[in-house]
Amino acid sequence: MKKFQPRPGFVVQAYRFALDPGAVQEKALRSHCGAARAAYNWAVSWVSASWWQRKAEASYGVPDDQLTEWRTWSLPALRKAFNQAKHTDCRFADWWEENSKEAYSTGLANAAAAFDNYAKSKQDKRKGKRVGMPRRKSKHKARLACRFTTGTIRVEPDRRHVTLPRLGMIRTHESTRKLQRRIANGTARVLSATVRFERGRWFCSFQVEVSKNARTAARPGVVVGVDLGVTCLAVMADSAGEVQYVPNPAHYDAALRHLKRLSRRVSRRQGPDRRTGGKPSRRWAIANAERNHVHHRVANLRQDGLHKLTTAITAEYATVVVEDLNVAGMLRNRRLARKIADAGFAEIRRHITYKTGWAGGETIVANRWYPSSKTCSNCRVVKAKLPLHVRVFACDACGLVIDRDENAARNLAALAAAATTGTGVAGDQDAQASNPRGADRKTRATTRSRKATGGRAGGANLLHQRQEETRDRHQDTEAHTSVTPSRTFPVETPRMLTFD
Structure with missing residues (x-):
């Protein structure tokens, strides 16, 4: 299926509304999804x-x-x-x-x-994890969803009902005035509608071709670098020297104690048994619904907070620099997986990408191997190693002491200028950064064994030789970075942002 291309001056946008179907309508919705x-x-x-x-x-x-x-x-x-x-x-x-x-x-x-x-x-023509052969969907696990592309699809003028093919008029839980006004003015055209059951209720999402007015950011000439983290959800440093810290609301952690108590209550009830076909008890259904309600609230709070954060960023800055994070690899860390999943790094990048496009801005994605945390934002010297538990960056060359995330955000902000000018400094993601250890992203093809190095004495000589080579590389790096032009940022007191 070819992706729909909107007309010039139009963008494809989704409007989603919660539904309040009756018993007969809900049965029809489930029948269509089935x-x-x-x-x-x-x-x-x-x-x-x-x-x-x-x-x-x-x-x-x-x-x-x-x-x-x-x-x-x-x-x-x-x-x-x-x-x-x-x-x-x-x-x-x-x-x-x-x-x-x-x-x-x-x-x-x-x-x-x-x-x-x-x-x-x-055929290795698709990015991401290898996809297997399609399998049949289970009746008990499949998500309930159905899409309508033809037929009677409209938002009623009373702003309280939507009409879908064969389903008729369904009442909405909230007013549809935002979409109905655009349709009445001729600035929007409904392309399709999708009904879906998620988070305990039915939703109807309209795919609409909308005429977007030209918008400009409040500070179009300022570039901002966004560094995502766990303690602080986002640290933003712009080219004007202003730094903003956005604390992580950690909605799931706040509800974790309540969820554990509800989960213990559910485990004490008689649940469904798919092996024998046993049906759950009424008390289990009530306890499970109460637990799911907490999960749904956490998801809604997370989604609302991410939308407010990304909207504020794209409304203020026209150029946003983000990192290409390996979120799937980060989730393999069992100590941080829950907090990383709760933060929603991928959603932040996705929101920023399409919202800057709506505002006529630009999103620059830094290379995954760009050393934003290891590079000094003042003198551009790259550290050989910076463990994750070290939260303060201390430069050995210029003596700069700065927060690790703030240093990374400053380097990301400088990356936008380097990408356009091609200065070749550490801020350029395509430049070869200095590497005192001589390490790279690829595994070395050959290794030396104890036998090849002549036992312990040979190994000691080899270690001494590598230390000398490392010292020489470090001296060459300092000599090179001392004459490399760099951008400096005025130091200001960071301010905290909260998005309730």
Whole structure:
């Protein structure tokens, strides 16, 4: 499926509203989402059947030209095959007419996208973790979602109802005036609608093509570097010398004690048993709903805080520099995984990226290997090693003593100027930074054993030789950085920002 390209001067934006469906409407919503899951499972089974059939025929010595033909997974092919099978297949023949055709189209489109991701991942054309072959979705674990692209999709003028195909008019929990005003003025056009059950309630998200007025940041000529952390969610240092600390609200940690107590209560109740088909007790359902309510509140507070933070950043600065963090690798640290996941580093970068685009700004992503924490923001000397527990940066060359996160934020702010001018200093992410240890990102191809170095004496001589080489490199580095032009920042008292 090709990504929709908005018209010039328009952007694609989502408007999401909570729904208050009745009992009959909620049953219809669940039916549509179940139909999407059933169509997805049918498509996965239909395509995979030809693969396994060809594999079985090949094991019996059937020639290649006589094997079963491949079944394509393109969306038009899946739709054509499904329309032919839904009348005769016993899984759909009795009830497929109860739901909108968009429900089945949603499942088929998701299946086509899953097979595309699998093929691209197998051919090393897809970034990220390797994607396996699509599997069928479980009735108990699949997320309830359905997308509508055609039919009657509108926001009612009373600003309290939305209309969807086959579902009719559904009341919204909140007013839809923000979207209805734009539609009435002709500055917005609804492209599609997606209903989803998450966090204990139903939501309807409208994909809208919106006309955006040209906006400029409050300080367009100032560059800000954003360094993310656990203790302080974000440390921002701009090119004007101002430093701002945003404390981490740690919503999950604040609710952890309450969640532990509720989880113990749930464990004492009789829950569901999928192995024997046992149903949960009523007291278990009540306790589980109370625990889920706390989880949903934590997620809502986190999302609200991240939106307020990123909106404030993009409204003040036109150029924002962020780091390309390996969040998946950071989550492998069992001591910090919970706090890193609670902070939402990836969401902050995603919000900043599209919000600066709306405001006509620019987001610069620093290289993952750029030593922002190890580089001195005053003289540009790069430290050989800086452990994570060392929270204060002390430069051995110029004697600068500064907070570790503030030093990294200053280096990120200087990176924007270096990226445009190409000065070749440590602030340039493409420049070769000095490395006193001689270490690099790649593992060395050869190593020396004790036998090759002549035992202990040989090893001692080798160690002494490496110490001499390291000392020479360090002296060369100091001589080089002493004549390298650098940017300095006036020292000001940092101010704390809070986003309630």
